[in-house]
Amino acid sequence: MGESMLTLSGKVIQLQTTMPSGRHLWVLSTNPDLPRPLRCSRAFLINSAVIPSGFSHYLAFGSVPVSLPERATCTVLGNEFSYLGENDVISLTSDGRIRSMFRANSPHNSIMLTEQCNNYCLMCSQPPKNVDDRWLLDEAMELVRLIPRHAAKVMCISGGEPTLLGDGFIDLLHLLKSRLPDAALHVLSNGRRFSNVAFSKKYAAVQHPDLMVGIPVYSADPAKHDYVVQAKGAFDETIRGILNLKRLNQRVEIRVVVHKQTCDGLPALAEYIARNLLFVDQVALMGLEMTGFTRANLESLWIDPVEYKDKLSQAVKILQNYGIKVSVYNQPLCLVSPDIEQAYVKSISDWKNEYAQECGPCTRKSECGGFFSSAIQYGYSGSISPFQ
Known part of the structure; x- marks a missing residue:
């Protein structure tokens, strides 16, 4: 078998219970230098040791980083979602389900x-x-x-x-x-x-x-x-x-x-x-x-x-x-x-x-x-x- 299909939806590994109930849509950012006024409406996708403050939510792979900003909420994803990147949009529910809604680097949305x-x-x-x-x-x-x-x-x-x-x-x-x-x-x-x-x-x-x-x-x-x-x-x-x-x-x-x-x-x-x-x-x-x-x-x-x-x-x-x-x-x-x-x-x-x-x-x-x-x-x- 060749390359396998992407996983567009599934369960997260860990979801912090402080996240408000319901369904939330977020635009993702991997840019630690994103201007502060824009951070409050985005979720930050952690891919390095640099974790800036001020984002609405954080996404990590493996485990919650110890250097997470104070009072920040974080969701831990499995490696099947490692394709997510800048300007992608996800849906995240309070019961721990995630969906990829839009992929900026894909012609298939x-x-x-x-x-x-x-x-x-x-x-x-x-x-x-x-x-x-x-x-x-x-x-x-x-x-x-x-x-x-x-x-x-x-x-x-x-x-x-x-x-x-x-x-x-x-x-x-x-x-x-x-x-x-x-x-x-x-x-x-x-x-x-x-x-x-x-x-x-x-x-x-x-x-x-x-x-x-x-x-x-x-x-x-x-x-x-x-x-x-x-x-x-x-x-x-x-x-x-x-x-x-x-x-x-x-x-x-x-x-x-x-x-x-x-x-x-x-x-x-x-x-x-x-x-x-x-x-x-x-x-x-x-x-x-x-x-x-x-x-x-x-x-x-x-x-x-x-x-x-x-x-x-x-x-x-x-x-x-x-x-x-x-x-x-x-x-x-x-x-x-x-x-x-x-x-x-x-x-x-x-x-x-x-x-x-x-x-x-x-x-x-x-x-x-x-x-x-x-x-x-x-x-x-x-x-x-x-x-x-």
């Missing part, structure tokens, strides 16, 4: 707005829950206000289905535009809410300079798409949503997760997109993530990528011939045909990316996206063939 969804996709990696989780939006608003203004380059907004939050979702987009002006935004949505023209107009009215919504379309056959997302009428709403967004000059990416239910229809779907949705900004053809509902529906979904690589090549060629930008995500490089390498993207988020033992001697490992960590754990193609 996302905000989950809700676990609710009006689809019930066979391969959903974040199975929906019918719960009142409005607190996630409140936390997202607080997070955006805390992220240093020019630290974020790309932010992904996901769920569940984020558009179910209605005006709350729109308010977050406005806040992101004003507070993080350098950050490109990528919204992951099933697109159905955009079939409402009034909602689409509110979305467009944000006028964010670098915003794209990624919407899945799984088949040219409406019945097949509705089966994959387990929602009758979803195909029609999704397509109407895409049309509404493009009428309003909004950027749209079509996303297709490739598995046993969708792989044979890839060329037909590419033709459908080329003939009916030629104006979309890009298409992403994506490998299956072995988590969430995928594990429960594995028999219906899993197919070795080598078995559909010719269909994948056909779909890519069709889209390229029509001048549509197309990318291939989440596939090991040795399992795709050489003719699509120009569309290949090393895409799996760094916090859930690993390589198999067979990848050790590969000479093109630096170009390859490898695997989702869940695939390493639950099974992957037996056709891995390292480049020599």
